[in-house]
Amino acid sequence: MKDMATAPLLDIRDLHVHFPVGGQFLSRNKRTLHAVAGVNLSLAEGECLSIVGESGCGKSTTALAVMGLQEPTSGDILFEGGSIIGADAPDRMARARIAQMVFQDPYASLNPRQTVWRSLAAPLRLHGTTAKSEIEDRIADILQKVDLRPEHAARYPHEFSGGQRQRIGIARALILNPRILMLDEPVSALDVSVRAQIINLLLDLQEELSLSFVMISHDLGVVEHMSDRVAVMYFGQIVELGPWSAIFANPTHPYTRKLIATIPDPDTVLHPDRKVTAHAAPEPPEGYRFHPETVGRPDVYAAPEPSELVEIEPGHFIRAQRR
Amino acid sequence: MTPLLELKGLHVGIPARRGNVDIVTDVGFSILEGEAFGLVGESGSGKSLTALSLIRLLKKPLKVTAGQILFKGEDLRALSDREMRKLRGARIAMIFQEPMTALNPLKTVGRQIAEMFVLHQGKSWAEAERLAIGALADVQVPAPEERVRAYPFQMSGGMRQRVMIAIALACDPDLLIADEPTTALDVTVQDEVLKLIAQLCSARGTAVLLISHDLGVIANMCQRVGVMYSGRLVEERDTYDIFADPQHPYTKGLLGALPRLGSRHGEGGRQRLVDIDSLITDKASLLQEFYHEPRHKIRDPRVRAGGAA
Numbered sequence: 001m002k003d004m005a006t007a008p009l010l011d012i013r014d015l016h017v018h019f020p021v022g023g024q025f026l027s028r029n030k031r032t033l034h035a036v037a038g039v040n041l042s043l044a045e046g047e048c049l050s051i052v053g054e055s056g057c058g059k060s061t062t063a064l065a066v067m068g069l070q071e072p073t074s075g076d077i078l079f080e081g082g083s084i085i086g087a088d089a090p091d092r093m094a095r096a097r098i099a100q101m102v103f104q105d106p107y108a109s110l111n112p113r114q115t116v117w118r119s120l121a122a123p124l125r126l127h128g129t130t131a132k133s134e135i136e137d138r139i140a141d142i143l144q145k146v147d148l149r150p151e152h153a154a155r156y157p158h159e160f161s162g163g164q165r166q167r168i169g170i171a172r173a174l175i176l177n178p179r180i181l182m183l184d185e186p187v188s189a190l191d192v193s194v195r196a197q198i199i200n201l202l203l204d205l206q207e208e209l210s211l212s213f214v215m216i217s218h219d220l221g222v223v224e225h226m227s228d229r230v231a232v233m234y235f236g237q238i239v240e241l242g243p244w245s246a247i248f249a250n251p252t253h254p255y256t257r258k259l260i261a262t263i264p265d266p267d268t269v270l271h272p273d274r275k276v277t278a279h280a281a282p283e284p285p286e287g288y289r290f291h292p293e294t295v296g297r298p299d300v301y302a303a304p305e306p307s308e309l310v311e312i313e314p315g316h317f318i319r320a321q322r323r
Numbered sequence: 324m325t326p327l328l329e330l331k332g333l334h335v336g337i338p339a340r341r342g343n344v345d346i347v348t349d350v351g352f353s354i355l356e357g358e359a360f361g362l363v364g365e366s367g368s369g370k371s372l373t374a375l376s377l378i379r380l381l382k383k384p385l386k387v388t389a390g391q392i393l394f395k396g397e398d399l400r401a402l403s404d405r406e407m408r409k410l411r412g413a414r415i416a417m418i419f420q421e422p423m424t425a426l427n428p429l430k431t432v433g434r435q436i437a438e439m440f441v442l443h444q445g446k447s448w449a450e451a452e453r454l455a456i457g458a459l460a461d462v463q464v465p466a467p468e469e470r471v472r473a474y475p476f477q478m479s480g481g482m483r484q485r486v487m488i489a490i491a492l493a494c495d496p497d498l499l500i501a502d503e504p505t506t507a508l509d510v511t512v513q514d515e516v517l518k519l520i521a522q523l524c525s526a527r528g529t530a531v532l533l534i535s536h537d538l539g540v541i542a543n544m545c546q547r548v549g550v551m552y553s554g555r556l557v558e559e560r561d562t563y564d565i566f567a568d569p570q571h572p573y574t575k576g577l578l579g580a581l582p583r584l585g586s587r588h589g590e591g592g593r594q595r596l597v598d599i600d601s602l603i604t605d606k607a608s609l610l611q612e613f614y615h616e617p618r619h620k621i622r623d624p625r626v627r628a629g630g631a632a
Contacts, residue, residue, distance in 0.1 A: 054509045054510070054511060055509055191365040191366050191536065192365060192536065192538075192577055192580050192581055192599075193365060193576065193577070193580050193598070193599035195580070195582075196579075196580035196581075196582075196596035196597060196598060196599070197596075197598050199582065199596055200595055200596055200598065203593070218509065218510055219582075220510075220584060221539075221581065221582040221583055221584055222582050224582065224584055224585075224587055225582035225587050225593070225596070226582075244587075248584065248585070258511065259510065259511065260584070262510050262511050262513070262514035263510060263539065263584065264513070264514070264517070264537060264539030264540040264542065264543045265539050265542075265543075265583065265584050266538045266539045266541075266542040266566055266578075266581070266583065267542075267566070267583055267584065267585065268542065268543060269542045269543075269562055269563055269566050269567075270563070270566055270567055
């Protein structure tokens with residue numbers, strides 16, 4: 001575990017993102033969807049923080065807010081202590097060097113009409129690297145880091161396999177030397193064998209370039225393998241947050257337990273007793289009840305009821321309501 | 324006991340004058356009545372082609388080039404197209420991966436379920452629509468009397484897949500082929516849909532051929548598993564045995580490449596995932612014993628054709 005005493009690299013404070021939905025054009029009876037309803041998260045240097053949850057729980061919206069692609073309704077996002085949203089936000093050029101994103105589908109996220117070289121050179125030129133030799137060197141270097149060969153730069157995306165394309169996606173994200181990589185389902189479109197290669201590559205790169213990762217995933221096997229800390233999101237709120245070992249060995253919130261229990265795990269064939277549901281459901285902390293207590297479909301248009309994150313062991317939080 | 328379905332030496336490929344180019348090579352397995360059999364493999368391993376060839380839905384120029392497909396002892400390859408149409412949907416049904424593209428967007432779901440009763444059981448439309456409500460109730464769609472009038476776009480992904488299951492099981496088939504039935508769904512919805520398939524099929528004694536790339540899904544659903552790699556069935560055994568003691572190097576690689584819950588060891592000492600490709604190129608000679616070629620060699624189909632001829 002990393003030293004938590006130092007200031008976090010990235011600090012998300014009480015982030016809210018609301019979307020107006022429904023109603024006729026210009027009508028007044030629009031409802032508000034609380035996509036992200038009060039998220040507090042911090043990312044330490046060199047850490048891999050995973051956000052897990054089902055589609056629609058707000059995990060991607062949170063990531064987009066960090067990238068500056070989604071204006072938050074309220075809240076603040078700090079990078080090394082300075083706000084990166086609102087009036088005193090750095091410009092887009094500076095932001096691009098803070099965080100870059102790796103997308104889920106490497107078939108859709110690369111421009112089919114541009115060679116890999118052009119996709120990689122454009123950000124460098126924009127950021128002031130103009131000497132051709134310098135660009136050449138940088139591209140050769142980054143391709144070698146993701147286990148591709150320099151001559152691959154002359155090719156178009158369709159000439160690559162899915163795994164190679166995801167390597168290009170990672171190279172594109174790394175070309176400006178960002179501090180943080182936002183990984184949005186980085187391996188879920190890939191086959192098992194290729195998935196293993198990309199996971200190994202990401203972990204190697206994290207160590208080699210001392211990167212910090214925010215990973216969004218619904219594949220808990222991948223999350224357990226890669227993360228230092230895990231945040232479980234449910235309808236716009238974090239319901240459980242803790243070190244990976246605590247989340248997987250001691251899942252406490254009913255939603256986390258349900259999520260882990262529904263993962264089709266091949267090992268249940270061998271060890272049926274190890275399934276999380278085999279353990280008795282833990283009690284909520286003294287004086288509290290879990291929030292939400294039952295896992296159903298809450299009203300996404302209503303503002304969530306007041307609740308808080310309660311620390312049940314060092315660094316391990318669950319969402320609960322005071323009785 | 325004679326198996327419900329028996330494949331013997333199935334080859335699927337493109338017929339050509341100078342020898343066929345086979346994509347599925349010499350696949351053979353059998354499924355007993357009421358049994359759930361899983362086919363697992365990566366994209367391009369030939370698992371879907373194997374399933375499509377069973378019900379004669381291969382697209383040209385692909386064809387079954389050799390082998391036998393015995394269903395209740397009868398060779399399906401000998402049937403006429405007309406006989407095959409009667410069998411398909413009634414005795415062998417199929418669920419596809421993407422319920423939005425598999426359902427007709429212009430017809431209500433009730434109509435699409437009712438079609439099955441009209442076409443295969445000769446029921447009147449009024450009778451069939453009444454049966455459709457029951458079929459929707461069986462797949463646990465809430466308020467089935469109202470949902471029969473819904474169009475596919477008005478339903479969520481999980482609900483659409485339930486409708487697909489209702490259509491597939493409408494005529495009580497002997498065999499259900501489910502090709503990646505839950506890949507497009509969220510994990511909690513996936514869990515519900517898989518449980519529903521398992522529950523309905525075991526209650527009706529329907530055998531299942533489940534195709535998936537997800538070893539976890541296969542492990543939880545099937546009694547026996549076949550592992551496919553580059554068009555061949557490389558290992559076929561009881562589910563427990565295959566996970567406890569995989570024999571074929573590819574199966575071992577596949578299990579090692581999977582980040583499994585509880586497989587990451589301790590702080591700092593993170594276990595590296597197995598890279599199947601490196602395993603295969605390194606151990607090319609070992610793989611030869613299992614009728615294997617390293618992956619980079621099989622990319623070019625002509626190489627395979629030469630080897631097979």
